[in-house]
Amino acid sequence: MAREVIGHLSFGIYKNFARAIRELVSNAYDAGATEVKIGLDLRSKTPKVIVRDDGKGMSINDMRKKLFRIGTVTPPTDEIDEETGRKKIGQFGIGFLSTFPYCDLLTVATKKRGEDTIVEVNVETGRFFKGDTFDITEQKVAYKKYRSDLPTEKGETIVTLEKIKPHIVNELKREHAGRPDTSIDRFEGFNKFKWSICQFAPIQYPPNQKDLLDFFTYEGRNPLRLWLDGKELFRNIPLGAEILEKGEEKFGDIRVKYVTMSPMRPVQPQEARGLQVRVRDVGIGLPTDFDVVKLKGRVLGKLNHICGEIHIIEGLVPIMIDRDSLSYTESVAKMQDFFRDRLTKLNGKLENWASEDKQIYSVLENVSDSKKIVSRLQSAGLIRYKKERLRLPKKKIALLSERLPQVMQERAQERGFEIKVEEKPSIRLPPIEVLSRERVLIIRTGHPSLKERITILGKSFDVSSDEWGYTDSVRSACKIEGHKAVFNTAHPIFDLKGLDEETTRRLVLGINLMMDEQQGKKAILTAFYQLLKELF
Amino acid sequence: MLQSPKAYKKRLIGKLWLPKAQHYGNILRPRLRKNKRLKILSLTSDDNYVEIPRLIEGGLAYKQDVFLWTYDHFKKMRLQSEGFQVLTPARYEDTVTKSSGVIAEHFPFGILNLDFISQDPKMSQGRMELEIESIEATFKLQAKSPADSLQGFILIYTTMVDENSVDVKNLISKLNSYHVDGWPGLAISSYPSLAATLNEKTGIINKVLKAIPSKYDYTLLGCHPVTVDNILSVVLAVKQI
Numbered sequence: 072m073a074r075e076v077i078g079h080l081s082f083g084i085y086k087n088f089a090r091a092i093r094e095l096v097s098n099a100y101d102a103g104a105t106e107v108k109i110g111l112d113l114r115s116k117t118p119k120v121i122v123r124d125d126g127k128g129m130s131i132n133d134m135r136k137k138l139f140r141i142g143t144v145t146p147p148t149d150e151i152d153e154e155t156g157r158k159k160i161g162q163f164g165i166g167f168l169s170t171f172p173y174c175d176l177l178t179v180a181t182k183k184r185g186e187d188t189i190v191e192v193n194v195e196t197g198r199f200f201k202g203d204t205f206d207i208t209e210q211k212v213a214y215k216k217y218r219s220d221l222p223t224e225k226g227e228t229i230v231t232l233e234k235i236k237p238h239i240v241n242e243l244k245r246e247h248a249g250r251p252d253t254s255i256d257r258f259e260g261f262n263k264f265k266w267s268i269c270q271f272a273p274i275q276y277p278p279n280q281k282d283l284l285d286f287f288t289y290e291g292r293n294p295l296r297l298w299l300d301g302k303e304l305f306r307n308i309p310l311g312a313e314i315l316e317k318g319e320e321k322f323g324d325i326r327v328k329y330v331t332m333s334p335m336r337p338v339q340p341q342e343a344r345g346l347q348v349r350v351r352d353v354g355i356g357l358p359t360d361f362d363v364v365k366l367k368g369r370v371l372g373k374l375n376h377i378c379g380e381i382h383i384i385e386g387l388v389p390i391m392i393d394r395d396s397l398s399y400t401e402s403v404a405k406m407q408d409f410f411r412d413r414l415t416k417l418n419g420k421l422e423n424w425a426s427e428d429k430q431i432y433s434v435l436e437n438v439s440d441s442k443k444i445v446s447r448l449q450s451a452g453l454i455r456y457k458k459e460r461l462r463l464p465k466k467k468i469a470l471l472s473e474r475l476p477q478v479m480q481e482r483a484q485e486r487g488f489e490i491k492v493e494e495k496p497s498i499r500l501p502p503i504e505v506l507s508r509e510r511v512l513i514i515r516t517g518h519p520s521l522k523e524r525i526t527i528l529g530k531s532f533d534v535s536s537d538e539w540g541y542t543d544s545v546r547s548a549c550k551i552e553g554h555k556a557v558f559n560t561a562h563p564i565f566d567l568k569g570l571d572e573e574t575t576r577r578l579v580l581g582i583n584l585m586m587d588e589q590q591g592k593k594a595i596l597t598a599f600y601q602l603l604k605e606l607f
Numbered sequence: 608m609l610q611s612p613k614a615y616k617k618r619l620i621g622k623l624w625l626p627k628a629q630h631y632g633n634i635l636r637p638r639l640r641k642n643k644r645l646k647i648l649s650l651t652s653d654d655n656y657v658e659i660p661r662l663i664e665g666g667l668a669y670k671q672d673v674f675l676w677t678y679d680h681f682k683k684m685r686l687q688s689e690g691f692q693v694l695t696p697a698r699y700e701d702t703v704t705k706s707s708g709v710i711a712e713h714f715p716f717g718i719l720n721l722d723f724i725s726q727d728p729k730m731s732q733g734r735m736e737l738e739i740e741s742i743e744a745t746f747k748l749q750a751k752s753p754a755d756s757l758q759g760f761i762l763i764y765t766t767m768v769d770e771n772s773v774d775v776k777n778l779i780s781k782l783n784s785y786h787v788d789g790w791p792g793l794a795i796s797s798y799p800s801l802a803a804t805l806n807e808k809t810g811i812i813n814k815v816l817k818a819i820p821s822k823y824d825y826t827l828l829g830c831h832p833v834t835v836d837n838i839l840s841v842v843l844a845v846k847q848i
Binding site: 108109110111112114115119121122123180189217219220229231298299300301302 | 670671679681682684685687688689690691692
């Protein structure tokens with residue numbers, strides 16, 4: 072075995088227990104297992120972890136050649152194994168070794184398909200260490216043979232990590248350390264382990280993720296089923312995550328399939344933020360944003376709302392020996408550039424959606440049954456963000472209902488909705504109606520509840536806009552007709568910098584109202600003081 | 608040849624084990640409504656442990672309170688990989704009668720499912736006698752263990768009634784060798800010396816099972832035998848006097 076391989080191992084690369092178990096699952100995957108069961112027995116006096124698979128198993132010769140000859144490097148191949156329908160994960164022959172630091176005794180019991188005997192080997196793992204570092208020397212390992220109770224055609228391998236190290240047991244038993252969900256370090260130990268296994272292992276997406284299941288069905292991907300303490304595990308997909316885009320790209324000699332998603336809120340736990348790169352369906356490191364912020368030099372406010380998966384489906388991928396990162400080749404660099412760009416664009420898209428959603432919520436603020444409308448818009452995907460997720464300004468955004476169809480145009484198109492505008496609707500109809508089956512969105516711009524109202528100096532006005540000739544005077548920026556206020560959008564006062572549109576309108580209306588109604592300097596000054604108090 | 612394990616279990620769970628366990632679970636733990644939190648010991652098989660999820664779903668126990676027993680080392684590992692706690696891989700009847708100290712720390716249990724069919728028994732002379740002796744030993748362990756709030760338990764005994772006759776005389780004298788102060792022992796004269804037919808055997812088993820509880824100061828709450836083909840299953844519920 073190469074000294075540098077030992078060096079890598081000794082340097083603590085295999086510091087994560089879940090990743091060591093991932094290696095056993097990967098071995099089972101390469102052995103053609105369809106089912107892997109992991110049991111944690113942490114309550115007994117000798118805590119143990121059992122990993123059982125129904126792969127092809129090993130004969131004693133196979134064990135000698137593959138399992139116990141550490142560091143037998145298999146040249147990487149992109150071929151699909153006919154028997155398993157999979158591309159091989161293992162390359163370095165050290166996966167099995169990764170479990171050694173975590174237990175004092177390792178038992179492998181295996182039955183090869185086509186044979187009737189079980190071979191059981193016990194390895195005292197402590198013999199392979201000098202202090203904290205690996206000391207790989209040739210060691211004799213005794214084995215026993217038993218008659219198996221399984222049918223000849225079945226294979227089975229049971230790896231038992233016995234006498235698990237106390238720090239691992241304590242970690243797995245750890246209860247809440249803080250606010251749950253935000254980071255896997257704050258999870259209970261068992262849940263952290265479970266999350267990590269779900270993240271890395273070559274398993275299937277949850278059954279309710281039909282889009283992902285369909286999209287990531289490709290030749291060479293044949294995930295196994297995995298159970299932890301009797302419960303089947305599936306990939307971690309953040310609750311409520313919506314697919315933003317999916318596609319297939321080629322970068323030099325590698326081809327990828329990718330999906331980006333967002334739950335329209337910060338992805339939790341934070342370790343799930345970014346894109347998870349998978350090679351042979353196995354997670355390589357944690358999800359990453361490819362250092363987009365550092366390299367683009369821009370703050371991307373919605374980056375933490377994005378997650379996703381990148382499957383490298385073709386090409387020989389140079390994986391580092393720790394299996395947590397890829398070598399920096401030209402193809403990998405191109406791929407990283409591409410996804411940095413995608414992440415930047417998606418961030419922009421999400422920021423735009425959030426801003427539009429703010430405007431929609433703002434218009435709906437005065438509508439009496441707005442909750443019902445919002446819920447329908449949300450289920451049709453016409454509003455993405457929840458109201459509580461957006462920081463709505465205390466002052467209403469100056470959006471006239473007439474502009475609503477324009478704001479909603481793009482999202483309606485994306486969702487296959489046709490927008491119908493009704494300018495003079497019946498008051499009895501709702502101001503916004505979603506006809507999901509017909510894929511029609513009706514916006515009743517003339518509906519009284521959508522009409523913007525401004526209350527100033529104790530009076531309330533319906534607001535509309537128009538254009539006409541103006542003078543320098545503020546008086547020509549607005550007309551008051553009873554309870555209606557019409558603003559002259561052509562007036563330059565509305566381009567005034569430093570004041571938002573809403574405040575400008577209120578100021579203009581207030582001045583006009585004051586000038587119309589108040590007589591005498593004192594009365595005008597009092598009203599002006601009142602107006603300034605209301606505005607600022 | 609044994610009946611398919613899946614078939615007999617399926618029938619017995621629905622017909623006898625679950626309804627009776629729920630009934631007596633209510634009597635033993637009347638205040639616990641959602642889950643009776645009974646500690647279970649179940650002799651089971653690695654490829655068919657369907658009784659466990661049924662008992663858990665039936666509100667009788669939580670998974671962490673379930674202990675399984677299997678006679679084989681590999682079967683034990685398979686069950687452990689399903690996340691179960693599995694006790695010593697050996698024959699239950701041998702362990703409990705000859706070296707009960709090994710497992711004493713796990714006692715007492717609320718439900719003991721002594722399903723000997725799941726342990727792939729060899730149909731030999733003396734098998735049933737040893738199984739019944741193991742029930743006696745189980746009672747002894749239950750009674751000896753530090754008292755818990757339950758003060759009673761449910762024992763399910765399931766066995767295959769084969770062609771070998773039961774040496775009742777020998778059985779009674781073995782049971783009487785489990786000496787308890789103040790208990791006169793089973794009267795050998797009130798039992799036939801041999802039981803050969805299915806009816807005779809089930810009759811003897813029922814009679815013996817009903818007699819054991821009082822020896823350990825338990826009241827018999829109920830004894831429900833069911834015969835399916837040549838399989839006998841008896842649910843016994845007892846409470847401390």
